[in-house]
Amino acid sequence: MKPPPESVIDVQGVTKRFGDRTVVNRIDLRVLRGEIFGFLGPNGSGTSTFLRILCGLLTPDEGSGRCLGHDIRSDRAAIKREVGYMTQRFSFYEDLTIQENLDFIARIYAVANRAAAVRQSLQTLGLTERGHQLAGQLSGGWKQRLALAACLIHQPQLLLLDEPTAGVDPKARRDFWEQIHRLAAQGLTVLITTHYMDEAERCHRLAYLAYGNLLTHGTVAEVVQGANLTTYEISGPLLHRLADQLRGQPGVEQVVAFGNTLHVSGRNALQLHQSLAPARSDPYHCRAITSGLEDVFISLMDTARDNFR
Amino acid sequence: MKHHQFNFQRFWAIVAKEFIQMRRDRLTFGMMIGIPMMQLILFGFAINSDPKHLPTAVLSADHSVFARSFVSALKNSAYFDVRHELHSEAELDRVLDHGEVQFAIQIPADFSRRLLRGERPALLLAADATDPAASGGAIAALHLLVDSALNHDLKGPLQKLRASPGPIELIIHRRYNPEIITQYNIVPGLMGVVLTMTMVIITALAITRERERGTMENLLSTPARPGEVMIGKIVPYIMVGYLQAILVLLAARYLFQVPVIGSVTLLMIVILLFIAANLAVGITFSTLARNQLQAMQMSFFFFLPSILLSGFMFPFRGMPVWAQYLGEILPLTHFLRIVRGILLKGNDLSDIAPGLWPIALFLVAMLALGIHRYRQTLD
Numbered sequence: 001m002k003p004p005p006e007s008v009i010d011v012q013g014v015t016k017r018f019g020d021r022t023v024v025n026r027i028d029l030r031v032l033r034g035e036i037f038g039f040l041g042p043n044g045s046g047t048s049t050f051l052r053i054l055c056g057l058l059t060p061d062e063g064s065g066r067c068l069g070h071d072i073r074s075d076r077a078a079i080k081r082e083v084g085y086m087t088q089r090f091s092f093y094e095d096l097t098i099q100e101n102l103d104f105i106a107r108i109y110a111v112a113n114r115a116a117a118v119r120q121s122l123q124t125l126g127l128t129e130r131g132h133q134l135a136g137q138l139s140g141g142w143k144q145r146l147a148l149a150a151c152l153i154h155q156p157q158l159l160l161l162d163e164p165t166a167g168v169d170p171k172a173r174r175d176f177w178e179q180i181h182r183l184a185a186q187g188l189t190v191l192i193t194t195h196y197m198d199e200a201e202r203c204h205r206l207a208y209l210a211y212g213n214l215l216t217h218g219t220v221a222e223v224v225q226g227a228n229l230t231t232y233e234i235s236g237p238l239l240h241r242l243a244d245q246l247r248g249q250p251g252v253e254q255v256v257a258f259g260n261t262l263h264v265s266g267r268n269a270l271q272l273h274q275s276l277a278p279a280r281s282d283p284y285h286c287r288a289i290t291s292g293l294e295d296v297f298i299s300l301m302d303t304a305r306d307n308f309r
Numbered sequence: 310m311k312h313h314q315f316n317f318q319r320f321w322a323i324v325a326k327e328f329i330q331m332r333r334d335r336l337t338f339g340m341m342i343g344i345p346m347m348q349l350i351l352f353g354f355a356i357n358s359d360p361k362h363l364p365t366a367v368l369s370a371d372h373s374v375f376a377r378s379f380v381s382a383l384k385n386s387a388y389f390d391v392r393h394e395l396h397s398e399a400e401l402d403r404v405l406d407h408g409e410v411q412f413a414i415q416i417p418a419d420f421s422r423r424l425l426r427g428e429r430p431a432l433l434l435a436a437d438a439t440d441p442a443a444s445g446g447a448i449a450a451l452h453l454l455v456d457s458a459l460n461h462d463l464k465g466p467l468q469k470l471r472a473s474p475g476p477i478e479l480i481i482h483r484r485y486n487p488e489i490i491t492q493y494n495i496v497p498g499l500m501g502v503v504l505t506m507t508m509v510i511i512t513a514l515a516i517t518r519e520r521e522r523g524t525m526e527n528l529l530s531t532p533a534r535p536g537e538v539m540i541g542k543i544v545p546y547i548m549v550g551y552l553q554a555i556l557v558l559l560a561a562r563y564l565f566q567v568p569v570i571g572s573v574t575l576l577m578i579v580i581l582l583f584i585a586a587n588l589a590v591g592i593t594f595s596t597l598a599r600n601q602l603q604a605m606q607m608s609f610f611f612f613l614p615s616i617l618l619s620g621f622m623f624p625f626r627g628m629p630v631w632a633q634y635l636g637e638i639l640p641l642t643h644f645l646r647i648v649r650g651i652l653l654k655g656n657d658l659s660d661i662a663p664g665l666w667p668i669a670l671f672l673v674a675m676l677a678l679g680i681h682r683y684r685q686t687l688d
C-alpha cells in the first residue's frame with residue numbers, strides 16, 4: 001500500500017457555472033489529513049456546490065485536482081467509495097425504518113460484517129430501541145443525526161458534511177462536535193459547512209466563501225488578523241440612540257448590539273477612532289476589543305458585495 | 310477497471326430496498342392489483358353482454374306472405390327491434406350512416422317468386438359493424454330466425470324447399486369494419502394491455518420519485534452504478550407483473566371460458582421478456598422526466614399508441630401501412646400475437662419466435678437508452 005497522501009483535498013481553480021452565473025469561482029483549496037476544515041459563506045455563496053464537486057456529484061467547468069489521491073474528474077467512482085457525504089437536505093428514505101436505511105447504505109458500500117456495523121451505528125446514535133421507526137417520523141434534529149450515522153457506516157476517509165447541525169439542539173451539537181474531533185484524531189478528514197460562528201471556531205482551519213469567491217482561509221486567529229478589523233465595545237444607557245447616531249459616520253462599518261453593549265467596527269482604524277468621539281465621553285464607556293469571527297465575516301461579505309456584484 | 314463492473318451486492322441492496330418501499334406504499338400496490346381487476350370487469354361485461362333489442366330497419370320490396378311472416382318473426386325476436394319500415398335504398402343508407410339502426414334488412418322484390426321456384430333468393434342484412442361485438446349474437450340469431458319463420462310457411466308441396474342448403478341465401482354485409490373482434494381476442498389481449506399500462510407507469514415514477522424526494526442526491530453520492538440502480542429497480546416489479554398476468558390468465562380461463570390450448574409454461578416464460586421490455590420503457594422515461602407528473606404524461610404517451618396501434622382495439626390489418634409500421638415497433642403488438650397464438654391456436658416456441666426478437670430488440674434498445682440517459686451527476 002502506498003502511504004496516505006498528505007493532503008486529502010488538493011484542488012486548483014475549481015469553477016462551476018449554472019447558465020451564465022458563476023457559482024464557484026476559481027477556488028484553490030488544500031485540506032490535510034485529520035483536519036477539521038470549516039467552510040462558511042452566506043446563503044447561496046456556493047458552499048454546497050463546492051462540496052458536490054468534491055464528491056463527484058457535479059462536474060467542474062474548470063479546474064482540476066485530487067480528492068483522497070483520486071482525480072476529481074476521472075476517478076469519481078473511487079472517490080465515492082471512500083467519501084461520506086451528508087446532504088444539506090435530508091436524503092434518506094422516509095418510508096424505510098432507521099435500521100433499514102442504515103442497512104441499505106451498508107449494503108451499497110459493501111460494508112464487511114454488515115449486521116454488526118448497523119447495530120453499532122444504532123447504538124452510537126442511541127436509537128437501538130427506535131430502530132424500527134420510520135425515518136420520516138423522526139424530528140428534524142434526529143434526522144440529521146441519522147444522516148451522520150449513515151454516512152459514517154462505511155468508515156470513510158473523508159467526510160463532507162453540508163450543514164450537519166442545522167436545527168440540532170445545543171447538547172446534541174456538542175456531542176456531534178466531540179464525535180467529529182474524536183474521529184479526526186483517528187485520521188478522518190472533515191470538511192464541514194456551517195452558518196454557526198461557535199462551530200467555525202471549533203474547526204482547525206476555515207475558509208470563507210462569498211458569491212463563489214474564496215475570500216479568506218486559515219486558522220481562526222489568522223482569519224481574524226488578516227481581516228485587519230478594529231472593533232470597540234461600548235456600554236452605557238440608551239445605546240440604540242447612540243447606535244443610530246454612529247451609523248453612517250466615516251469609518252463606521254458595523255454597529256451591532258450585543259446584549260447590553262454595542263460592537264462597532266471598521267477597517268480604517270483612524271477614521272473609526274475619530275468617529276467614536278461621542279462614545280468616549282460620559283455616560284458611555286468605550287474600549288478596544290479583538291474582533292469576533294462574525295464581525296470579520298460580515299465585513300468580508302460587505303467587501304465582497306462591493307467587489308463582485 | 311474493477312469498480313466499473315456490475316456489483317451484485319449493490320444491485321441486491323436496491324432490490325431489497327424497492328421491495329420494502331413497495332410493501333409500504335399500499336395505495337400503489339393496491340392499484341397494481343386493482344387496475345387489472347377493474348379492466349377485467351369492465352371489458353368482461355362488454356364481452357359477456359349479448360346485446361338484444363338492437364334497432365333495425367326493414368326495406369321490403371316484396372309484399373308476399375313469406376316476407377310478411379319473416380318481418381313479424383323479426384319483430385317477435387328478442388334481438389331485433391324493428392323501428393323503421395323503409396321505402397328506398399337511399400333511406401337505408403341514411404339510417405345506417407346516422408347510426409339510427411344497427412341492422413338494415415333488405416327483402417328484394419322477387420323474393421317470394423324466386424323462393425317458390427327454389428332459386429334461393431337473397432336476403433340482405435347490412436350490419437353496422439363499427440361495434441362488431443354488439444352484432445355478433447344478433448347475426449347468429451338471424452340464421453335460425455329465417456329458417457323457423459319460413460319453415461312455418463313452407464308446408465305441403467313447398468316442404469321440399471326446406472331441404473339444405475336452405476330455402477334462401479342470407480347475405481351479410483358488415484359495414485365499416487371487415488374484421489370481427491371476438492371475446493377470445495380481448496381477454497388474452499387484456500393481459501398485454503394491463504402489463505403495458507401498470508409496468509410503464511410504476512417504473513416511470515421510480516427514479517423521478519427519488520429525484521423529487523431528494524434521495525437521488527444521496528444515491529448518486531454512493532458507489533451504486535446506473536446498471537445496478539436501473540435493473541435493481543426493475544426486478545421487484547417483474548414479480549408484480551407476473552402476479553397481474555396470472556390474475557388475468559385465471560380470469561380468462563375460469564371467468565370468461567377462454568380456451569387455453571397452448572402451453573401456459575411457455576407463455577409464462579415469454580411474459581418475462583414482455584414485462585422487462587415495458588419496465589425498461591418506464592425506467593427510461595423516469596430518467597428523462599423532471600418530475601412525477603411528466604413521468605406520468607410520458608407513460609400515457611406510450612400507452613395510447615400501444616393500445617390503439619397494436620391490434621388490441623382495431624384489427625391490425627385494417628390499419629394504414631404507416632400505422633402498421635409504428636405498431637410493429639411496439640412490444641404489445643408482438644405480445645398480442647404471441648399470447649393469442651399460444652392460448653387460442655396452441656402455438657409452440659417456433660411459431661412465436663418471429664414475435665420474440667422484436668420485443669427483445671426493443672428491450673435492449675430501451676435499456677441502452679435508459680442507462681445512457683441516467684445521469685450520474687446532478688449537472
Ligand SMILES: Nc1ncnc2c1ncn2[C@@H]1O[C@H](COP(=O)(O)OP(=O)(O)OP(=O)(O)O)[C@@H](O)[C@H]1O
Pocket residue numbers: 018023041042043044045046047048049050088687
Ligand atoms: N442545479 C442548479 N442549477 C442552477 N443553479 C443552481 C443549482 N444549484 C445551485 N444553484 C445556484 O448556485 C448558487 C449556490 O448554491 P449553493 O447551494 O451552493 O449555495 P450554498 O452556499 O450552499 O447556500 P446555503 O447556505 O443557502 O445552503 C445559488 O444561487 C443557487 O441558486
Ligand SMILES: [Mg+2]
Pocket residue numbers: 047048049088162
Ligand atoms: Mg448549501
